[in-house]
Amino acid sequence: MLVLPVELREHILRPLPSHDLVNVRTAGNRALYELATPMAFRAIRIGNDTRGLEVFRAVVNHRIASLVQEVHVDISQPKTVTTSGALGRYLSPAASPLIIHCHPVDFTSMQETYPKGTMFASIASHFPSLSHLKISFGADLACSVPQAERLSGQAMLMDLILSNPQCRPSRLTSLTLHTMVFPWATFSSLLAMNTLSSLTHLDVHFNDIPAGRIPADCMSSCPQSIRHRADSPPWRLRHLKLTATVESIHFTPIDFTLLHFPYLETLFIENMTFRTPSANVLTPAKNPGAMEDFIIRHSTLRSLTLKDCMLVHTRRPWAAVYDRIFSALTLLTELSVDFGPPRREWINQNPSQLSSKFLINSHPEASLGYCSLSSMRLEVNRGKFIRDFTDAPLVVKGDEAALVRLKGKVKARAQANNMFSN
Structure with missing residues (x-):
């Protein structure tokens, strides 16, 4: 042989x-x-069921735990649970290894009260070589749990899993959070904040809030902006990806106001809406919104991707966004702006204004990437941003010229950097 x-x-x-x-x-x-x-054993998946618990126990109690570099924790709703009570009751001790309640409790009391439910707590401490952690919630869980419990419960669950009470050195540098439905809340634990501060890659996907009223206590009790604690290490994040399904008009998945990563190099934003700073989203102002300001303040960016994003169609067009990026992001060498293909229903709705050429390519008679007020479902707490376009001649020409100017500048800078490196 x-x-x-x-x-x-x-x-x-x-x-x-x-x-x-x-x-x-x-x-x-x-x-x-x-x-x-x-x-x-380089990568393992741990499900939210009895089998997943058995796999977890077997791996962490064996020397192969040191070989694991990637863990995917899949938190789906057990099929036998009811639809009442806190989020912790949906993940019952008999059916699931994960327990969390929406009421504030400290880590020690959680371990004492729910020894089985907290096995995944401080998961990085169980795998010395863990570099990438993915935590995903099932869509069924996200859609059935009452909003207030869903928001606070998910935030506390994330805090519990990311905490490292043993203060062991961790190699965890990459975190993926999928089907999140809470606003990016302030993590209460310094131990969890230390884990977040050590990340270099972060990928967050926000799920849609199901139809129904969002309770006022939920909005007031859950802080929306993650703030860097003064007693934790500085942010090391270099690559950030933010995506969403479809956003509610009256509910923001993340507050960009105070968010800043001093070493951020790559930013990818998909299917999220550039909102205005107006208190009433239905009467937006001309000034830039928080997400636009978030991009602009990261002058360290070298790569920016805006995919299927939308801008509330007001007096502030995409051209204004492009011009700010042109002036502020002086290190940018990679740029991608893609609003997806035009939609056939737009032709049916405006047969006299748009030709069939609009469906074939990006025809200069319209500019994509907008969501107009007339295309929104205006019911309070039920409305969603609906993709749209504008055919105002001045806006269309301005958007096209600003984007061409921005892409030309980024391309020239990239070519200059390549010549310098060679």
Whole structure:
């Protein structure tokens, strides 16, 4: 039998999925076993069920825990639960390894009261080599839990998982949060804040708030802006990705007002709305909003992506946003602005104004990336921002000229940097 070099074996095994690597480990070849073992346990998924709890216990109590570099914690709603009570009751001790209540409690009391429910607390301390953690909530859980409990419950759950009470050194640098429905709240724990401060990559996807009134106590009790604590290390974040499903007019998933990452280099924003600073979103002002200011204050940015984002169509057009980016982000060398393809219903709604050319390419007769007030469902706490366009000639020409000017500047800067590096 041909004996392959170790480097070639690693090259062959590396692309294999985890279940195939597990089969390779049982093939009876000691050399393959030693190569496949760290690859097989490089990434694991832990579900919110009895099986997930068994996997978690088996891995953390074995030496293979030191091999794990990526963990995906999937928190879905058990099918047998009812629809009443706090978020912790949806994740019952009998059905789930994760317990959290919406009432403030300290970490020690949580461990004493719910020893099974807090097994995932300070998860990074269980895996010495953990570099990427993904936490996702099931859409069913997000849609059924009452709003106030959903907001505070998710925030506390995140605080519990990210805390590191043993203060052990952690290699965790990348965090993905999927199907989040709470406003980005202030994390109360210094231990969790220390974990967040050490991140270099952060990816957050915000879920839609289901139809229904958002209780006032929810809006007043949950602070929307994450603030850096003075007693925690400085932010190290370099890459940030923010995405959303569809935003509610009267509910902001994240408050950008005080948010600042001094070393941020890459920013990716998808399907989020540039809101105005007006107190009444239905009568917006001409001044820039918090998300636009958030982008502008990060002069360290080298890469910016705006995908399927929307701007409330007011006296402030996209051209004003492009011009501010042109002036403020002087290190930017990568830029992508994509509003997606035009929609056929726009032609049906405006047959006399728009031609079929509009569907084929970005025709200069209209400018995408807007959501007009006339295209919103205006019911309080039920309205969503609906994608739209504008065909005002001055706005269309201004947007196109400003974007061309901005892209030209970014391209010239990138070419100059390449020439300098070569």
